Amino acid sequence: MRARVLIRPKAGILDPQGAAVERALPALGFAGVANVHVGRLVELDVEDSSQLDSMCERLLANPLVEDYEVQLLS
């Protein structure tokens, strides 16, 4: 089973990478851009998808400052 984990900075925490991208896009001529956040993507094959939450909590994300979302791809 292939899984994809999306990891994002928690709302309310300063996200300078997101802020930098949010500044850069209009400078290139793209209007109407707001609320940009930059995170991480981890993709993996797993035999037991029930372990994914635990993997996220322990290693893939830092729950103190990040939220994560698990997507199961077939």
Place this chain on the structure above:
Amino acid sequence: MRFGVLQFPGSCDEVDALHAARRVGDAELIWHAERDLRGAEAIVVPGGFSYGDYLRAGAIARFSPAMESVIDFARDGGLVLGICNGFQVLCEAHLLPGALLPNANLRFTFRQVELDVIQSDTAFTCASAGLARLSIPAKHSWGRYYADAATLDQLERRGQVVLRYAPAHNFNGSLRDIAGVCNEAGNVFGLMPHPEHAVDALTGDGSTDGLTIFQSMRLAVEGARV
């Protein structure tokens, strides 16, 4: 007095930390794959890019066998100093509260910074009495200290904020200018600047203020022995 300095694949400043510790006592390197801390009375988790900073700084190092031993050592009251990447490892291992995030300016920055000593009676600052400020180099790209407001209030209340960046010296955006914190028991301490690079006037840009941290640890260990 024996220091043990951990060494991970990708550690950079572990030998610098080793030589700094040797100015104060004996010191040895402890390989990440070893569980035996070899009778160390204080542990230093050094700076660098352990495991390439892959995933998150310190995220992988915290699971190494040596760190598992260090966690037990800390729970038993042993002194643990985390420097820069070492601070990150200690936060990831939950030995210290909070997390280190990318610098607000998104850049690696190397600068000699001034730190205000907020708690001068900890096991890491007791030898710095008389020095209200420490001049120590900082060099990192992930050093912005973060904890939620309730935790920050608690840290301040309990005297766990040990060092703060002096005005105009906080280049990474750490909340409340926090440069170094200790745990509630006071035996684990992490800071982003590098005291091991301020122990010799010749290479320390004239400052040996960092030596006081190692000296404090020795005083604390020797005091505890009595």
Place this chain on the structure above:
Amino acid sequence: MSDGATLPTVQDALALGLTRAEYELVCERQHGPPNQVELAMYSLLWSEHCAYKHSKKLLRTLPTEGPHVVMGPGENAGAVDIGDGLVCAFKVESHNHPSAVEPFQGAATGVGGILRDIFAIGARPIAVLDSLRFGEVSGDRNRRSRYLLDGAVAGIAHYGNSIGVPTVGGEVYFEAPYEQNCLINAMALGLAPRERLVRSAAAGPGNVVILFGASTGRDGIGGASVLASAELGDEHSDRRPTVQVGDPFAESKLLECSLQLLDRGLLVALQDLGAAGLTSSAAEMACAGGVGIDIDVSLVPLREAGMEPFEIMVSESQERMLCVVEPARVPAVLALCERFEIHGTAIGTVTDSGRMRVFDGPELVGDMPVGALVEDCPLYDLSPARPATPIYDPPPATLASGASPRDALLALLACPNIASRRPLFEHYDAIVQSRTVRRPEQADAAVLAIRHPGKEVRARDDGEGADGGDIGAWNHAGTDGADTGAGGDHGPVPALAVSIDCNGRRVAADPYRGTIAAVLECASNLACVGAEPLGTTNNLNFGNPERPHVAWQLTEAVRGLGAACRALEAPIVGGNVSLYNETSSGPIYPTPVIGMVGRLPDARCAGRLGFARAGDTVALVGPFAPSLAASELAKLRGQELPDGLPDFDVGAVRSAQFAVRGAVRVGGLSCAHDIAEGGLAVALAECCLAGGLGAEVRLDALAGEDGEDDDPFRILFGEGPGGFLISGIPTGVRALGRRTRVRVIGTVRPDVLRIQLGDVSLSAALPELAAAHAALAELFL
């Protein structure tokens, strides 16, 4: 030999960069048309980058021998003896073209490559310096140059910081001719005990060839993809990446493994994989040893599926090394690789056939004489011709024509070629490894203590004692040789000094004198910290040598380089050449980047840049014959390059260097600063800013003494080799004055710089000077 695949044509050869004549010569050496694998390998080894076709004959004229030289040109890096059984290995290299495509990875892998060259000869890298050139970054049409600058600095920082080697110095220039061809030159130094130095010559037929480090992918193949068997349309372009991607973490492991292998005496020869990957490594090792090599590409650990043999041979995947090992030692070598968590694979054998044979499993897919690959590439004579008309457009004027000397000073301090580089070098860790005695902007050269405080580190013996080495812990200090006792705080601390310099615009004005001036400046920078030169490295960055005016630039520059190195007794121990840096709008400024390493007996007396205390005497030492020709002020005024630079007396410059060096060494001076871009006034301002002090100086005595006109701008901002600005307590300066001509010009004072010259009275307070000097900060917000 299988001929199942269609043979490449002469058109393929041309697409790969060979000339028709070269292709025919290959056919002759191969006794028939080369196949895909063979053509790929010849085209790379016979490229300008690998074969130095247009420069080798010139390079042979350079001085390469001297009493300190331990390893000269021809190996991965050069090395000089620094005493106490230690050697310093160093070299500079360029990564110009990849950086123009992808500045971050181009610069990062440039650093990775030069570091590998250092540890490939057995030295532990202890410092990096970078020498960069971009187009103008101020003004509006600067976006690309700013992007390249940003990427390159970030890439150098990423690689150097991550691997734990300090970046301790460098230089950066911004000039229009570099706009389409940026220059990214990286220099590295390393330390080794003399007996650990290793050469790359393969030896011993029957010995095993082992590839270790990272796995192999398609990095850098781009150009060779014309040879691919499968037709690939544009939708598959992602399968042929041109950019090499570096991994400093992988290199860190590779470095420690390599040094451990050498410490244990397990290797016969060692070579790193750089440009042209396995092809150049294996062929050069075989050629140097007068032997042959058989390689089986099916044994190479791959990170991508379906790679063809030619791709495996030309891949420029980073962080890989090749070594030759006696069969009995192979298990120990492979075990050490595993310990360091890197790939280690036997992929071939040394033979006595004199041939380079490539196998894919049992099938022979390429068979070439080693000599033909490495030595038979035709070398070309240049056809130099001095240009009759200017090659370069004059720059736009940025300084108003009626500007006062004060305006000019502030404009110069703020101009990108002079302003403080702090916003750049704060990206770099300059202190890891605890040797750095002078950090950037503290002195004219970087200074590194030759030591590790304390004893060698030995991890406990974990039962593999028979080898006599330690493998329990990675061991920086333990493999660096002599130690100077615990603590290291007592007694003199010998140190190395290093500088990297070249003013391309001055070389463009006069390739011969401009190059001599670059070499002199490097040595002057060393003198200012108290060091005497031991050896030189150089990276020759030029345009298309087939054009007569570029050939003239190159010939004259090499002539100047040789003359200067001979005069200073600082031989060339190695270097690099980067040609074809030009576009339809013309070539870059001829830029022979000079790197020089020196030694000083006591780091505690290393010189400094900044004024130290109010009341100190300020003085000028050395031949001072300032000229506005090709100066920074002339650039701000929008002036065309002059045809030629004024002559100068190399002997007089050398004497001044000697005198300043001696005075610095005995602690007789508070500061010493080489007068360079912007001339004397800028040098004064720089000393003020570095020391947080001002000065009061009178320059009337300098005007007209050499018969030149009394233009105050010339005295204040004129440039030229040999002038030093010094300060010190009056007795110290007087003592120097008994050994060489010293012209006292004033006194250090608090807060304000005041310069008096005729009826010019210039005054600027420190905050104003600092604000101008901080001009580059806005590029790095």
